[in-house]
Every structure is written in C-alpha cells, then in structure tokens.
Amino acid sequence: MLDVLRTGVPAHNVEVFIERPDGSRLPVLVNFAALKNAQGEVTGAITSFIDITERKRVEEKLRESDARKTAMFETTLDSIISIDHEGTIIEFNAAAERTFGHRREDVLGRELAEVIIPPAYRERHWQGMAHYLATGEGPILNKRLELSALRADGTEFPVEFAVTSIPTDGQPQFTAYLRDITERRQMEEKVRESEERFRTLANSISQLAWTADEKGYIYWYNQRWYDYTGTTLEEMQGWGWKKVYHPDHIDRVVNRLQHSWDSGEVWEDTFPLRGRDGKYRWFLSRALPIRNADGKVVQWFGTNTDVTAERQMADELGQLAADLSETDRRKTEFLAMLAHELRNPLAPIRNALEIMRLTEGNASTSAAAAMMERQVGQLVRLVDDLLDVSRISRGKIELRTGRIELASSVNHAVEAARPSCESGGVELKATLPKPPIYLNGDPARLSQIIGNLLNNACKFTDRGGRIDLDVERTNGHAVIRVRDTGIGIAESQIPYVFDMFVQADTSLERTSGGLGIGLTLVRNLVELHRGTVEVSSEGLGRGSEFIVRLPILDESYAAETSQEPANDNATAVLKRRVLVVDDNVDSAESLAMLMKLAGNEVEMAHDGLEAVRLALEFRPDVVLLDIGLPKLNGYEAGRKIREQPSGSEIILIALTGWGQEEDRRKSKEAGFNAHIVKPVDHPELNKLLESLLPSA
Template structure:
C-alpha cells in the first residue's frame, strides 16, 4: 500500500513502513477504509488518543470526533471530501478515550495500491492544544491592545488631544489622528514638518514664542509647555496647548521628541470673556454721557468678542435707529453706516434687530450662509459689497430694563472666522444686561442734568416773576408817600398794588397746586357741572389778558348737554390757563377759538390759536414742569412754565386727558381736553349743592394779633382798627397766652412761626385757660398744605388762613 504522493522509487516493504509509522510518536497515523472503519493504529495514535490498536481495529473514525461533530455529519463530510478531492484538511476539537477534548490539526488522504486502485484512507493528526491556547491568549492580548488603543484614542478625541512624535536626527514627524483634528485637517493627510508647521499653521504673532519654548526644552532636555494659536484651513483661529518631552538615545543625546497638543479654544475664550466682562463693567461705570455710553458699548466687544458690533435704539416714534457701530478699521465703520442706510433693518424680517425687538429674546445664527444673503438682498452691487465683508456668525441681544426693550445689541464675526456657539449666547446676554444698566444710568444722569438745568431756569424765572409785581408795588408805595393828599393818584396806585399782590398770590397758589397734584394731596370738590358755565367763568378770568392783546375770541358750543362731574373752580382754572397760554403766545391781534364737541362717552374742548406754535421736539414735553424754555434769555413771554403741567394734572385727576397738536413754529397750536361725560340720569339725580349760610350778625370785635413780623402785624392791626375793631398786638407766643387772659379777645389771629413757642403750642395753652371765654382762634400762616390745616385743627384753631390774606376778609371780622 502506498500514498498517491509516494514515488515508486521509494516504495518500502510493509515491515519497514510499519517501523517508520510506529516511530512517529508525536503523530497519530490511522488507516481506514472508505466507510471510516479503522484498519491500522500506530503508537502515536495510542499515545494521543488513549486507545490501543486492539481496541480500535474495526471501529469507525466517529469514535475520535466529538458527539456534536458526529451529530452534525462532520465525519461523513470529511470522508466524502477526501475520496472526491484526494485529501481533506481537518482542524477541530477531538475526543480521547477518557472523554477529554484536545485541539488537533491534520489531514485525511486517499491511498492506492500498486495498480493505482483506491485502497483506503490515512488520517494524520497532531495535538495543537497548547499552540491554540497560546494563539487564543495572543488574540485576547491583541484585542485588549486594540481596545486600549481605541479607548486611548477616544480619550484623546474627547479631550481634543493630538499625539505626535519627531525624530530629531531625520526630521521625520509622525502624527496620530487627533493631531489632524486639532488643526482642522482631514485625517490621513501628510504630517507637517517643523519648519512648515511654524510658517503655515502657527499664528504669526505666536511663532517666535513657540520656537523659543521648544528650543529651551531641547537645551535643558526637559521638554516644553506652551500655549499658542493656530490657523485652520478655513481661516479660523484656534488655541492649542502643546507639551513635549525629549527621549534620549543610548548615549544620552536627545533622539526623539514626543508630545501632545490639546485644543484649549473654549477655555481661552472663557478666560477672555471673563476679562472682557470685567473690563466692560469697569469702563461702563466710568461713562456718564449717553452717546459716549453707546459708543463705548459697541467698542468694548471689538475685536475680542466680535469683529463688528452695532447698537440700535428704539426712538420715541417707534422707529429703530442705529446709534453706534464699531470695527477695528474706521473705514469699515463708515462702510457699515452706508450699508445700513442702503439696507435698513426690515421690521418684518424673521431674523435681525427687529425680530429681537418684537420677540424680546436672543436671535442666533451660527453660520451666515450665502442663501440667507440672497434671500435678503436683491441689489447685486449691495450683495457683492456685503459678501466681500465675509460675515460668518451673528448674535442679536435685546437691551432690556424693567421689562421694556430699549434696543438691540448686535455682534457679528467675519475676519476672525469665529463661529458663535451656545456658550457665547450667555456672554452676549450678560454684556447686554450690563449695557442696559449703563444706558439707563446714562439716561437718568441726562434727565438729572436736564432737571438741574430746568431747576436753574425755574429759580431764575421765579426771581424774575417775583420782582415783576414787586417793582410796581414798591413804586406805588413811593408815590403814595410823596403825594398822600392826592386822592385820585392814591386810588390809582392802590389798584395797581392790589392787582400785583393778586398776581403774587396766584403765582404761589399755582406752585402749591402743582406740588399737591404731584403728591396726590389736592382736594377736589366735584359736583355735576356744565362745561358751558365753566368756560364762561374761565373766559371772564382770562378776558383782561385777551383784551390787552387785542385778540379775537370765538366760542362754539354743542347743542347736546355738556354736563361733567367735576370741581367747577378747578376746571375754570384749567381753561383759564389754556386761554392765558393762547393769549400769551399769540401775536397781538391774533385769533383764539374755543369749541366744545360731544362724543358718545366724553366731551372735548379744543382751544386753538394762530400763535407762535410749538416745535416738534417740544410737543412731547410741554406738559412737563418748567418746560417753557431752556434758558430765560430764550423766553419771549413771562411765566414759570407750570401752567400746562397744572392743566395736565388737574384734567388727569378728573379722569380725562390733554393732547397738544401743532404743525410747527409760527403755525399755531391746539390743546384738546377730553373729559368723561355725565349721563342725563346722573345729572338729574345728583344732589344740588348746598347754599352757603348767611354770616351771623354782630358788632365790633376785640381782636388780638400775634405776629413776629412787626410790619405785617402793624398793617393787619391797622386794617382791623379801620373797620371799628379794638385791636391789641403782641410778637411772641408766651405773651400771646398772657395777653389773651388779660385782654379777653373775641378773635385771635395767631401766626404759627413764633420766636419762642410756636402757634400750635400757643393755641393749646389758650384753650386751657380757665375763667376765660374762649376766643375764635384763626391760624394766620404762610404754610397752606393739607397737613398744616390738620395740625391747626388738632391744636384747637377754628380757621386756617394762608398769607397773604385778602384785606376784605379781615374787614369781615367786624361783622361776624
């Protein structure tokens, strides 16, 4: 028997062949027929499988296969393959006599007799269990190594790390995948060697510093650590932290340098952002001028946070006005203004300043695409100009204070190639909050300065208005002194003095009324009132001013009822102020028209004139206190400028409103007063006002005048004496109490501000006097606020009279 592969020249006899087979102790050599029945079994088979030749002769190969392989038909397939293809490779688990499994590799071959006829099969096996175990261990080690490499790469990727190595002798550089990522390059590109790395990738401002750090590390063999900027292929700038270590050769000389580069852009941006906010707060705190504040806000963001920054503010008319733009290049600032004029913000746009105003929240465009520009810009030249700017990313933040949007702060990147992220939104909003506070502070400071200027004008004007009536009073008194016997002149001068004193009194009353309105302490005596009657009274009050200027006055009333629920005296004050204002600011011989219109729920009174008119910028300010002019030298008419403020306050307290219209200077003006209308049923059922009771009769009185101002006390006493009263005068509180007990007056006119005890205390002591008929106590004082009247009542006063007192009122005391 021979193998098909055996050369006839080397044919051996069976005995010799048997010796060779049995001497192959590490191999199991088994012969079988075509059905797998074993015909020979060598010593190696006994050692490897455990059965003797006697035990296995006539058995099939199934016995050395595992049960699962037998069940799967592995033996039949192997026999079939060997017979068909002359051999079948076999590497699998096999089974020994004791059931132990081992891994074996071998081959089943077809053999022939001397005539070349198939004569059976030979199976050769070798135990490879130990080798397989080593291979499995090696495979597990390799898998572990690959997993470790993957985890390392994952960690490097997560940390933005790139690993590199440089052969210092050859200059050869090796980059691991992360190095490409931190440089914005595609993995697989050729690593950039040292000279080109510095020239092409490192930011020009950092190149010298990076080279010096690496050279220093090489000189000391300690490695290096350096932070620097790199330029990505798309032009954007990123921060890296590089660390390198020197690896020596056998002689100790530097041979290799390896290290890592880590992307620290976010950290550097965060550090710069914090510095930026701190600087912004510090600089904004020092700015007080409004426009300077807006300019400073825009400049602060450039170039650290943005390449472009713009501030748009909402104007009083509701428009959005660009008030500040910043860029490092002044020429581009002018270009930005020009482009904004040619392409103003669209109020209906889905993005941009107006969308921020409408929604009151941040607008964020990470990447400004060309499609966005095409959709927004139709002019080819304008489109080309904006494309040339290379706009990259956009953030628009509302400037808000106290729940109201003041404007929009816009940030845009371009040359820096910075792409805004969600983290940048927080910084932009933080800056906007600080900017809004600065803007509010600047507005308040501007308002305070304007208020100070208005106060200075007011005080100067008040002095002027006080001197005006004082001058004729002074002159009149001088005339009376010189010609006391000229009754006609004395009467004429007396009339002048009375009118000027009345003017002074009205001036003080107006000031007090404005104060009462602003503090909510004014008292209104409302009742059903006809506007026709109110306007008739107002016209009578203002007639001297109107006639003195030779104005023509027309009144037009509606046919419908004009009843309102109002304080008639205060409403007459409102319309007389408007008529006086029209007379004052209309040139001599002008025209004043008053018209009453009836609307379903309100009545409208329009006071028109053809006078000097009102400038557009002043129309929203005319109802402010002291708003007549910015300086007394600019005033064409007298007055404190409080009349219209008083009008607006009184009308508002009646549930109405006042509007002003004017087409401009020298175009006249119109003031419209809107008042709630009183229904007919309300007018009929309203209670009729009580009729004043007639004063009680009586004869001359004993009057004690208590006043520390000697001139005032003397003149009051003189007027009372001229009316037939018996008058005594004292000048302090303690004497007033003593004199009351001795003089037993019917009336005590008691000043509040006295040099020893005040008038309130003096009144309380008078009320405690025993055995004395209590007099009528009248507080005579310059303090006329409601709380002053309350204090007087609590102290025991019967009446509270505010200086100056009408002489006729003093004379009435004789008839009480």
C-alpha cells in the first residue's frame, strides 16, 4: 500500500494472509488503487479483499492428486507410455523401462513406432493415427488387445495393451497401458497341449466320458458318448444330459449330483442311459473333482461304464442266493444274538445256585437269591416280548381295556425297573401330576409300555447317569416323557429305532443286552391304545427322549408316587489272585463270590480299560475275561494285558456268551489260554484252572 501511496500505481491480486482474532489465518487477494485530487496528487488509497480459502483448498487437492498420480505412474507393474498427436513419446514410466529395456531419457522425444512396435505393424500404427486425427475415430481406443511388441535387443514378445485418448486444449495425446504376457502365453500353450493329450486319451477309452465346470455345467463329451446316445453337444451341454437318463432315476441322480457339485465330494451312482436305438443299458457313473493349488474345485471329470452284463449276472446270482435275503440275514443275526443274550443271564443264575449249594444258608445266599430273581425276571421279559411280538404280528393280541388311573401303571413300571437301575448305578426319578389322569386302557400293557422304555433307557445309560420320567396332561392327551443321559442315538438310526431286531449298538463294546424288540412292542401297544410314540436325540453321547401321547378319558385328580432305594453288596478277600471282568454286575459278583468261596483273592472290573489297569496293579494269576465289554472289548483288553511286564505269566480265560468258531479263533489270536461259553460249568472251570495252574 505504501508503494501505491508513493507512486500512485495500483496493485492487483496480491496474496496475503489476514490473522483473525481467534489466531487463525485467512488467505485473501488484495487490490490497491490510489485516490488523487484535481491536481493529480495522491491523497489516499482504496483497498479491496477477496477470500480465497476455497481456491487454496482446491489447489492443495490438485497438488495431492498430482502426487498420487506420479506415484502410481512410477510404481505400477504395468508399462505406461504416453505420446502426442505426432506419435512422439512424452512419458515412459519405470515399468516400461524394465519391460522394453530402454532408459526413459533415451526414448523421450522419439517416435513410438521405431521404439516398441515391430516393423510388421508400424504401417498399421501410422494409418491408425492418421485416421484418428482426420476423423476423431479410433477403432482400438479403450479396448483390451493382444499383439507383439519390440524390446531394445530386437526380440519380439506378446503384450496385452489398451490405449486411451487424453483430451487437451490443443492436439490430442494418447496413453497406452501394456503388460508382458509371455508367461501367460507359455502357460496357455501348455494347457492347450495338455487338453489335446487329455481329449485324445478320453476318446480312446471304452467308457463314456465328460467334463464340467466347478458348478456342474457339462461342456465336453468324448466321441463314445455321442456314438452311444446319438446326440450332439448342443443338445447335451449344461444339463441337457437329463434327456437320455431313465425317468425313474433322474430325480435321485440330479439330487446326488447336485450334492457333489455343492460339497466337492466324489460322485458315484448306477442308473440306465438311453442309447441311440431307444433301449436302456445300465452304467456305473463316477465324477471326480479337479482342484487347483488352493484346493478349490475348478473342474469335474466323469465317466459312465456299461455294467449291464455285470448286473444281469448279479441278478441271476441273487436269484440263486435268495435264501441270503435281508430277512434271512436278520433272522441269523437274531438267533446269534438270542443265544448270547440267554447265556448272559443264565451265567449269574448258575453261579448263584453254586453259591447257595456251597454256603447252605449264610449271608451270601440271600445276595445270590436276589441276583437270581433279577436275572430270572430278565429271562421272563425276553420270553414275554418274543411272544407278544409274535401275537402282534399275527393280529392275535387283545387289550383288556377299562377306565384306569395312569399313575398306577406308571408306579408299577417304575418299581419294576428300579432294581435294574440301582444295580447299574443309574438314578431314576419319576414325576406325576397331582390331579390324577384317567385313560381307557389296559393297565398291564400300559405298564409294559412304560417299563420297556425305562428298561431301554437303563440299558443305554452308564453308571452315574440319570433317567427322568415325567407325566403331564396337554391338549386332551397324557404325555409320558422318558429322558436319559445315556449314549444317545445317531441321526441316521432314529428312523429305525422302532423296527424289529434293530439294535442301537451291535459292537463288542456294547454294555447292554436285549433282542431289539422292546421298542417295537412299545410302538405297537401305544398304537393299539390310539396313541403315538416318538423319539429324539441330539446325537451320540447326548442322551435320548421318548415321548408317548395317549388320549385322556376324563378330568384328572391328585395323585402322588413314592420311590424307595435298595442296595446290596458283598465283599471278601481270600488267597488266590483272580481278576473277574464282566460288565454284567450280577455275573461278575456271583462269579467273584464263587472264586472267594474256593479260597481265592478276587478283584472285579466292569469294562476293558478297568481290567487292564487292575491287571497291572493287582497282578492276578488268572483273569476271567468277558469279551463284550464297554470302553475296550475283551480281545483288545487281553492283548494289552499280555503286553504288560508280567502279562505273559497270567492265565487268560475268555468267559463269554459268544461261542461261535470265529469267536474262539479271535480269542486265541488275542492271547487267551482258553475260551469258555456262559453259563460256566464250575467243575469244568476248576478242572481247567488246575490244569493251567498245577501249583495253585
């Protein structure tokens, strides 16, 4: 301003900062003009201010943008080359230097064609430039193209490139983005050669073959497919193959295939395919996933093998072997299981009788009598169940119905089941509503329904577990729930739980007995009472729940139940060291009593792992070992005992309900000295022990 006042010359657009009262600074443009009198003398000045805050912000954004563009230009992996309207190079980034072998300073100002374009393409380049300058049209602009480029050493190599026009106030400029695709081309050539070899091989095999993408879209078939089906690729690609599949099988095939497409699992199925003559032949079909390095499915390869002749032969053999049908197989398994299950309860009965004979009325006799009562009851239930199943299957069973109070049948079943639960160390709790519930039913059969459910729960619940029986009235029905904390039921087994002869556990480690008919009886008896029964389980090891619904006859009134525990135990310590191993507590205890009465020092175990542990700690002379044990079956337990430091000196005797030749062979291979089938003949056992332990 002083200069304006001194010289009278105005000053325009001077950038200064004005400090505000709050200390912030405001950028402004200042204009100064001199005030003069009539004689032309400067008498003052006029000052104007323009806020340029926004302009400064925009300028800063532009500077940042330019910095980012420069960084991107120099660090990108793609070559970036810019030229003017005459084809002269005006930009050449670091990636371009590495790719083409030229230094930036050597190519700036040179004509693009002579630097990177092979001679064979230069004329086309010049024509394209001229056409664009004349018409404004560029057929290659903004398109992704592939062609050859030229390196500084004169070698040509494939590149992928795109060209874009940069609008300017004057003549146009162009920027090209280029990428060396030499490795990609080499890989594509290898893939092409591999595909050619694959198709040659696939066309030479005897099977029908095809390939699909990761989602199951089939895009290629071998020649044998077309020869057999008489179709074309246009008809078959995608899901067109369904046209030649048999309509009775197509839904199943599609569902299984879709499952494999979704899960990546190998697919295999057998079904008929229609040939060009309209006739169907059977094919075994398989599809294998092809995965990339990351394990992701990228393709499927499938084959269809003609197995018509094999199926016809199998059908003929199946007809000849009709006696080996599913029904006969179940009968055979049932008879084997029946023999085993009848031997198991007979073992403690015979043991108890021997104890009673030896003791003649002492305290042990009472315990033995109680064991006999329980095991005889088990035999009676097995026989009754067998008879009831037979009657129901022939429609001969009749209900003796009348107006009854449900609580009486429940209490009867609970008291009948309680000894088995207590013997197995399982807590049983029953809860009934105070208002009594009345039904039109057969009291004995209702007790049988509840008793079978409780016995089933007890069989499959380990020691320390719990069974809850709850009765309630809901929507005009009596709802009986039996929940346990036992082994649970696999989801795949739930639909078959009520089928005859089905066992939840058929392994050697199974801890419970039964013929697989108790739940069949439950379902049939419930249905005869116009009720329903269902089962649920969260899976193996998570327990299970059975729910029975029966129609109520009229209003209920108060009722209560009582429960009384029972307990019995007997121990003794004598001299010979014998380890008795049996998951049937009564069988183990009764045999232990006999061994003690014979003057032996006895220990008991109820599962395979406990047997192995006690064999190491107790160091017995003899181990009487059951085969069907929980946690570790008898064969494996015997092997592990033999592996112990003194295991070779122990006499191992298999004492089991399994007595087939195969069972005896397995026990011998496991290192047992002898194999005795329950119920044991005690004079025979004593004679065997004397022969194996002559010094005892």
